[in-house]
Amino acid sequence: MSELSNIKSQALTERVEERLFAYILDNHLKVGAKLPNEHELAAHFEVSRGTVREAVKLLVSRGVLRVKHGSGTYVASLFPLHANPLGLDAVEDKLQLALDLTDVRLMLEPTIAALAAQNRTDEEVEQLAEYCDAVREKIEAGEDYLIEDMRFHWYLAKCSHNMVVEPLMPIIDAAVISIANITRKELLTMTIDTHKEILDAVRDRDPQAARSAMSVHLDTNRIFIRQTKTAR
Numbered sequence: 472m473s474e475l476s477n478i479k480s481q482a483l484t485e486r487v488e489e490r491l492f493a494y495i496l497d498n499h500l501k502v503g504a505k506l507p508n509e510h511e512l513a514a515h516f517e518v519s520r521g522t523v524r525e526a527v528k529l530l531v532s533r534g535v536l537r538v539k540h541g542s543g544t545y546v547a548s549l550f551p552l553h554a555n556p557l558g559l560d561a562v563e564d565k566l567q568l569a570l571d572l573t574d575v576r577l578m579l580e581p582t583i584a585a586l587a588a589q590n591r592t593d594e595e596v597e598q599l600a601e602y603c604d605a606v607r608e609k610i611e612a613g614e615d616y617l618i619e620d621m622r623f624h625w626y627l628a629k630c631s632h633n634m635v636v637e638p639l640m641p642i643i644d645a646a647v648i649s650i651a652n653i654t655r656k657e658l659l660t661m662t663i664d665t666h667k668e669i670l671d672a673v674r675d676r677d678p679q680a681a682r683s684a685m686s687v688h689l690d691t692n693r694i695f696i697r698q699t700k701t702a703r
Contacts, residue, residue: 487518487523489598489626491526491530492535495546495549496549501546502548504545505544506536509523534547565652566653569652573650573693573696575642575646576646577686580624581685583628584669584672584678586630587627587630588672588673588676588677591673595626596670598626600670605623606666607663616655620655620662625644627673650692653695653696654696657695658692665688668680668684669681669684
């Protein structure tokens with residue numbers, strides 16, 4: 472197989488991996504749920520069984536799926552990366568941890584958003600819009616939106632097309648979880664508005680606006696966390 476064919480095959484596998492992860496979330500599959508068999512998934516995504524098999528392997532490596540030989544493929548986690556990659560579960564001061572994690576996000580995510588605005592494809596920005604809408608719909612329905620929030624930030628990072636960003640996603644995922652546990656019942660309108668501003672900047676291919684919108688999004692979270700910490 473030529474080098475170009477290898478690249479195309481890898482890209483297709485990664486797209487199916489994304490679609491399979493979205494399928495799990497969109498169908499509200501719980502941990503322990505069994506996926507359709509390889510043949511059914513191949514028909515659903517209109518790809519070969521080999522491509523599905525490779526996509527499943529990627530999600531297995533990220534802890535999302537577990538293959539039980541002779542039984543099938545099962546959902547192992549609803550998060551594409553480990554929820555505690557930094558080993559910070561034992562930290563007692565959760566508010567200070569959230570502040571420190573927000574500082575790390577401020578170091579990373581404004582630049583990631585700028586890269587996404589610069590490098591995204593038309594197909595990717597439409598998918599990002601769907602994830603943005605999913606957060607808004609959950610909030611407006613009064614439902615927990617943590618998974619949708621993580622999907623938005625995770626996919627924004629993928630839109631950056633920077634090979635070093637993906638290994639950094641465990642840090643961002645851990646930060647999203649920690650911060651959301653404090654702010655997600657309070658900063659609802661802000662979350663909808665700033666996510667939309669980030670999306671609009673990415674759609675407009677405006678890196679500076681994307682950087683600014685992400686900074687505002689994170690700064691607002693940081694201010695709220697600091698105020699909460701001060702009040703205690």
